[in-house]
Amino acid sequence: xxxxxxxxxxxxxxxxxxxxxxxxxxxxxxxxxxxxxxxxxxxxxxxxxxxxxxxxxxxxxxxxxxxxxxxxxxxxxxxxxxxxxxxxxxxxxxxxxxxxxxxxxxxxxxxxxxxxxxxxxxxxxxxxxxxxxxxxxxxxxxxxxxxxxxxxxxxxxxxxxxxxxxxxxxxxxxxxxxxxxxxxxxxxxxxxxxxxxxxxxxxxxxxxxxxxxxxxxxxxxxxxxxxxxxxxxxxxxxxxxxxxxxxxxxxxxxxxxxxxxxxxxxxxxxxxxxxxxxxxxxxxxxxxxxxxxxxxxxxxxxxxxxxxxxxxx
Numbered sequence: 552x553x554x555x556x557x558x559x560x561x562x563x564x565x566x567x568x569x570x571x572x573x574x575x576x577x578x579x580x581x582x583x584x585x586x587x588x589x590x591x592x593x594x595x596x597x598x599x600x601x602x603x604x605x606x607x608x609x610x611x612x613x614x615x616x617x618x619x620x621x622x623x624x625x626x627x628x629x630x631x632x633x634x635x636x637x638x639x640x641x642x643x644x645x646x647x648x649x650x651x652x653x654x655x656x657x658x659x660x661x662x663x664x665x666x667x668x669x670x671x672x673x674x675x676x677x678x679x680x681x682x683x684x685x686x687x688x689x690x691x692x693x694x695x696x697x698x699x700x701x702x703x704x705x706x707x708x709x710x711x712x713x714x715x716x717x718x719x720x721x722x723x724x725x726x727x728x729x730x731x732x733x734x735x736x737x738x739x740x741x742x743x744x745x746x747x748x749x750x751x752x753x754x755x756x757x758x759x760x761x762x763x764x765x766x767x768x769x770x771x772x773x774x775x776x777x778x779x780x781x782x783x784x785x786x787x788x789x790x791x792x793x794x795x796x797x798x799x800x801x802x803x804x805x806x807x808x809x810x811x812x813x814x815x816x817x818x819x820x821x822x823x824x825x826x827x828x829x830x831x832x833x834x835x836x837x838x839x840x841x842x843x844x845x846x847x848x849x850x851x852x853x854x855x856x857x858x859x860x861x862x863x864x
Contacts, residue, residue, distance in 0.1 A: 554626060556590045557619040557707035559600065561581055564616045564836040565823065572729065620823070627825035641794050642829050642849075643672045646837070647683035647695035650772045651791030652816075655847060660840045668836065671829050681745040687821055694834065695819045699747035710855040711841060714848070716748060716812040719776075719793055720785035728806045731755055740775050740784045742766040747814060755811040776802070786813060786820035790851050806851075818857060 559576060563583065566572035573580040591598050601827075608616050631642075631741035643648055648657055648680075657675055666672045676686065680697035687706065688697045700708055718729045720737070741749045741763075749768075756763050766784055767777050772792050779786050780801060796802040818834060827833075842858055 552590065554623070556586050557622060558589060558602065559586045560612075561616060561619050561623065563599070563606060564612065566815075567607065568604075571605075583761075586596045590604045592855075624825040629760070631825070631828050641670050641672045641724060642827060644694065644829065644833060645676060645692045645806050645826060646793055646833075647678060647686060647692040647696060647697065648678045649680055649683070649791075650677055651789040652838060654675045654794055655791040656840055656844055659844070660837065661835060663840055664833070668829065671833060673833075682817070687819055687845045688823075689823060690821065692856050693820065693824075693827060694837070696816060696837070697812045697819055698816055700817045700819060705821060705823045706819055707822055708819050709857040711816045711818055711838065711857040712845070712854050713813050713815050714789060715806060716787050716808050716814065717790055717793070717851075718785060718805050719779055719788045719802055721782045721802060722757060722785075723800070723803050725800055726805055728808050730808045731759065731811060732761070733749070734785075734787070734807060735761045735763050738766045738784045740769060740778045740786050742763050742770050742775070743768050747786055748771070749795065750790075751812050751814060755809075758811070782796065787811050789814075790848050795846075798841055800834070815855065 559572070559578075563569055563572040566575060569584055569587075572653055576583065587599065594611075594615075596611045597609050598615060599606045600609055600612075601719065610653045627851070646660075652796065655673070657677070661673055661675060664671055671713055676683070676692055678686065680699065683692065683697045683698055683779070684703075688694045696711075698714075700706070702708070718734050718737075739752070739819055741752060743749060749765075752763050767775075769852075772788075773787070774801040775786055775795060776793065778784050780796070788799075790804065793802055793804060797804050820834070838858060844855075845852055845854070845858075
């Protein structure tokens with residue numbers, strides 16, 4: 552039994568398919584299958600159940616999977632600690648942010664990391680929440696701040712705050728709150744079906760037996776704002792995504808009555824990799840930076856357990 556076999560086995564169980572695992576590992580499928588068979592022969596027990604949908608772990612395979620993950624995490628953690636002892640190179644960490652959070656916190660966070668954490672090279676990726684979750688699972692980002700993330704295997708999540716969404720339009724004649732019923736009468740531009748704002752609007756509409764009038768779908772926040780500025784449609788968006796336009800008087804944002812269009816922000820990291828040396832320290836700095844900027848979005852946000860009242864004092 553060797554580390555390569557354990558790594559191949561873990562990836563195969565995670566992928567649920569030998570072909571997919573081989574692609575992710577950049578090895579030939581026959582070579583991967585051979586390593587798994589050698590492992591089964593050495594242990595004298597089947598580790599995988601082969602079926603039409605792919606593969607799944609046997610009872611013994613599940614035990615080996617959990618132990619293998621612990622071993623591989625320990626090996627990687629040891630490697631990183633040894634590197635930290637022998638080199639002064641900063642650790643590279645990639646953080647995923649949504650566009651709204653990028654507007655509110657991204658630049659200030661990068662400056663704070665540069666000034667306070669010389670042992671980190673921080674890269675920031677800006678995408679919609681569902682894209683960030685996919686990137687986290689693929690190992691393309693190390694930490695992510697994303698909204699409306701369901702509990703899922705392999706991802707640790709910490710709720711930071713709940714945030715109201717705004718009805719955004721080019722109509723400057725009123726800034727009064729708008730009802731959900733009135734909102735649903737307006738032609739809208741929303742992101743695609745995987746986007747949580749799209750899902751929240753449709754779920755809220757369904758509770759009152761209505762259906763939103765979505766005339767356009769766009770995964771680009773910039774395109775959505777351009778359509779709204781043209782006056783052809785309105786939208787439902789977070790405050791952070793339109794903060795500049797609201798300040799310049801290019802758009803108006805109205806709160807939505809009833810509290811049905813509220814989303815939760817989570818700090819996420821993968822459990823399928825060893826923790827980075829500076830990961831915990833960076834996570835705390837992220838929360839400090841968010842806490843310091845919450846006054847800019849009040850009363851649109853309400854802190855959750857990740858940003859407790861004691862922390863806010």
